[in-house]
Amino acid sequence: MRTFLTRRLLLSAAIVAALWMATAGARDALLQIPSGIAQLSSLLPELVPTSLTAYQAGGFGIAATVVGGVVLGVVFSVIVALVRHQGARFVSSWFALVVAAALIGLGFDLGAGWSWIVAYGPRGLLSSGFGVAAAAGALWGLAVGWIPALIARVSVAEPAPARPPLWPVPVAAAAVAAVVIAGAVTDAGRNAAIEAEVAAQQEIDAASSFGALPDPDAAGVPVPETADATVPDDPQWCTEDRATVLKGEPDAATGHRGMPLELFNFSEQPCVIEGYPDVAFGDQNGHLLDVTIEHGGSFMAQDPGPQRIEIPAGGSAVTVLGWDAASPHDALVTNTVWAAPTPGMVRGSWPLELDIVEGSTVSVTAWTVDVDPTSPN
Incomplete structure (x- = not known):
């Protein structure tokens, strides 16, 4: 019995992963250019939240992008397999990518906002830019989904199973969970790197003196405890006892x-x-x-x-x-x-x-x- 994971579907999944990583990588590369060219990054969808890119997270960001691309290919294949019982036509395969890319973006949104959730609960997501990557993923899938759809489509003549297979559901859930974990790990790594950089700078600052060395023989006057002025005679005034x-x-x-x-x-x-x-x-x-x-x-x-x-x-x-x-x-x-x-x-x-x-x-x-x-x- 023929399995639906044909070479054609595997090829389309690989193309999906490559296109996604190319788009995310191009935006990341533009962000790192120290000139006005970096503004061109705004023309590309924010498939990976900026805080999780190599631009801000270094090697963690590169790993997150690779994980996102691979998982997207898996989830795309899973969704196409789920709709196989009705025939994987061109349109259904196209919108399978829209859904898959939105799920990957949602996973990254949750990962990037994880530290906000830990600190402030669910309301912390309101301050973390939550939802941007999910929306960007859906729009990206809508724009490029026709490419893998052309490859993954199945002809009307090909037989379809009577009911969808059961294995894709846990596979998709595990894949999206992997993206959430990758995003959270990347966010934690970025925060740790920032803290380490701050600590290193603090050590450098502590090793060097701030200003001239104190001089016990320097001329000067102590700071007066009060200025030469009259306090308003107002019974409602914010005095020291209030x-x-x-x-x-x-x-x-x-x-x-x-x-x-x-x-x-x-x-x-x-x-x-x-x-x-x-x-x-x-x-x-x-x-x-x-x-x-x-x-x-x-x-x-x-x-x-x-x-x-x-x-x-x-x-x-x-x-x-x-x-x-x-x-x-x-x-x-x-x-x-x-x-x-x-x-x-x-x-x-x-x-x-x-x-x-x-x-x-x-x-x-x-x-x-x-x-x-x-x-x-």
Whole structure:
């Protein structure tokens, strides 16, 4: 009895795998070109999520692409075998590839989003670009499916089995599971490589000094605990017994730096604040660093302008410090950040090394109510 896995079907499966890997590989190669040519990658479907390509995942990405192509060929053959009992005509073979490519894309979507699922549950998929590869696979299959369909089709005269075989179902399930596992492994490998790179850079940074070495004999004045200003006489003011300034995490863009500060109202009643915070910086010698403070926006944040705002109980206001990156080599640098809600109030401080050097200009935005519950505390 003739088996349906004929040379013709095997050939069509091999062509499917080759076409898929060629498309995914071409997009991956374009992404790695350090020029505007890389934008041409947007013309090709994202069969493999960008985070799982060699562009971001190195050798893991290459392996994932090969696994995806091989599994696609298997799943395509399986689906064609399932519809064999009705005759594998041209159209059914074509749409078999559409379904198969969508399943492979779905597998990669799940693999790429696995770390998001572990961290945040199913809702984490909303932040992982879930569904892009599945949709791209279906469109790709619709565009090129006629090629293997021409090869895999069966003539009307050929006999078809009375019912579909049972073996393709577990084979297809195992194949798609392999893609999910390959995607998850690739994503884990990429994250591990990033963490290793960060750790290596941290070791290099730790081995080198940040700024000039501390000089106990250096001239300078300590950072004053308060600025020479008068605190508004307002019974609703966010005073020290109602609110406190908390440091956010520094952020960076190309050539630019930023750091949020949060004014947290820990009291049981709302309080008010207006204008700009009082900010100062201490160098590695414990002295006031010569820095120009400007009220306004920066590359990292826009300035809403001074306005009287009410911070609800348990709520926060936020401001953002912005400055341009500078070389700390052999320079007086920021070793301590000082801040108060407004000039005249007592400054709090945090030991923090920043590339705000002597002579830098730091932009400070006005306080505004923080509506983002994920802002750093």
